[in-house]
Amino acid sequence: MPANLTPQYHAAEEAFRRAVTIEEKIEALQEMLSVIPKHKGTERLQGDIKRRLAKLREEGQRKAKSGGYNPFHVEKQGAGQVVLVGYPNTGKTSLVTTLTRAKLKIADYPFTTAIPAAGMMPYEDILIQLVDTPPITPDGLPPGLLNTIRSGDLLLLVIDTSSPDCLEQLEAMLTLLIEKRVIREQKSNLQEIGDSQPELEQETAEQFGGRIIPYLVSATKMDLEESGENMKILREIMPGLTLNTVSTNEVGMLDSLREAIFNALQIIRIFTKAPGKPADMETPFVLKKGGTILDLASSIHRDFPNRLKNARVWGSSRFDGQTVSRDYVLEDRDIVELNV
Ligand SMILES: Nc1nc2c(ncn2[C@@H]2O[C@H](COP(=O)(O)OP(=O)(O)O)[C@@H](O)[C@H]2O)c(=O)[nH]1
Ligand SMILES: [Mg+2]
Numbered sequence: 001m002p003a004n005l006t007p008q009y010h011a012a013e014e015a016f017r018r019a020v021t022i023e024e025k026i027e028a029l030q031e032m033l034s035v036i037p038k039h040k041g042t043e044r045l046q047g048d049i050k051r052r053l054a055k056l057r058e059e060g061q062r063k064a065k066s067g068g069y070n071p072f073h074v075e076k077q078g079a080g081q082v083v084l085v086g087y088p089n090t091g092k093t094s095l096v097t098t099l100t101r102a103k104l105k106i107a108d109y110p111f112t113t114a115i116p117a118a119g120m121m122p123y124e125d126i127l128i129q130l131v132d133t134p135p136i137t138p139d140g141l142p143p144g145l146l147n148t149i150r151s152g153d154l155l156l157l158v159i160d161t162s163s164p165d166c167l168e169q170l171e172a173m174l175t176l177l178i179e180k181r182v183i184r185e186q187k188s189n190l191q192e193i194g195d196s197q198p199e200l201e202q203e204t205a206e207q208f209g210g211r212i213i214p215y216l217v218s219a220t221k222m223d224l225e226e227s228g229e230n231m232k233i234l235r236e237i238m239p240g241l242t243l244n245t246v247s248t249n250e251v252g253m254l255d256s257l258r259e260a261i262f263n264a265l266q267i268i269r270i271f272t273k274a275p276g277k278p279a280d281m282e283t284p285f286v287l288k289k290g291g292t293i294l295d296l297a298s299s300i301h302r303d304f305p306n307r308l309k310n311a312r313v314w315g316s317s318r319f320d321g322q323t324v325s326r327d328y329v330l331e332d333r334d335i336v337e338l339n340v
Helices: 007-018 022-035 040-065 092-100 145-150 166-179 189-195 198-207 225-237 251-265 293-300
Strands: 081-086 117-123 126-132 154-160 215-220 243-245 267-273 285-288 310-314 322-324 334-339
Touching: 007 022, 022 040, 022 145, 081 092, 081 145, 081 166, 092 117, 092 126, 092 154, 092 215, 092 251, 117 251, 126 251, 154 166, 154 251, 166 215, 166 225, 215 225, 215 251, 225 243, 243 251, 267 293, 285 293, 293 310, 293 334
Parallel strands: 081 126, 081 154, 154 215, 215 243, 267 334
Antiparallel strands: 117 126, 267 285, 310 322, 310 334
């Protein structure tokens, strides 16, 4: 056994021994890998943990395929998956029900939500998936939730602005997610210029089976009187943080949250048309921002890119119907004619 293993490492190892499900085991191994002192003496052990992780992930995938049901895995649907995260009673379920019309159970006692549940939020011409989750507790994340969080395209951190604990809970939540390498620490503007190493952070996150996920903070229950004062304090203490203020009792307040979610997902909507026909303006294809003609073609059909002769664009191009190259970068709401 290599020397210098820390108490955190031993705690994680203990959690691994106690783990029952594959998800719990994976989570514990990821934690071991994250806290293990990184030096020559632990290289073999690190390699060993990584091998065990790879094996468990394979096993997990095999189980998933053979029909083993994992309630913490939420199948992606629509233009993007947004996972709501927060403490009990902060208004997560209310937000999902109001934004999606999904029928979920709301109650003013904690822990009503035991497993993730999804609903689809209409936004202009697309549907965005919102995933309601069981709450974070003072002990951290309930088992399995980290995997739900890691699969999201965007996180919506939910705080109850009317609660005197909202600042503390927000800070605890941010710390927890930074520790788990799910979100990136927001640096001050000064530090941002020289110090930021997004690629390195992404690489480290991938080592732990995840990736850095963008997030928004939703400050709920703004209709309650206590919220005003707490909001002032939040803005003073965390001036750099954008807070999306909402109330499910004032539906008008939700429009800006919808828009913030769409913008944070960093996606573009592309309409296609057949030659000589009007465009189908009902159901756009959704691409990541920066997507090209080639990306569009591959998202339509695997061998479309090979057959593609030329493409014309209406919208972002200099003139309507301009013929563009395969690496032409599309913009939101462009209309594209693909000719094979
Ligand atoms: N006044 C007010 N109450 C809210 C709002 N959103 C949720 N609540 C209430 O807060 C309680 C907890 O809501 P719920 O959505 O179940 O929270 P969750 O535990 O985070 O899912 C319920 O009694 C809701 O009616 C809001 O915007 N304004
Ligand atoms: Mg709930």
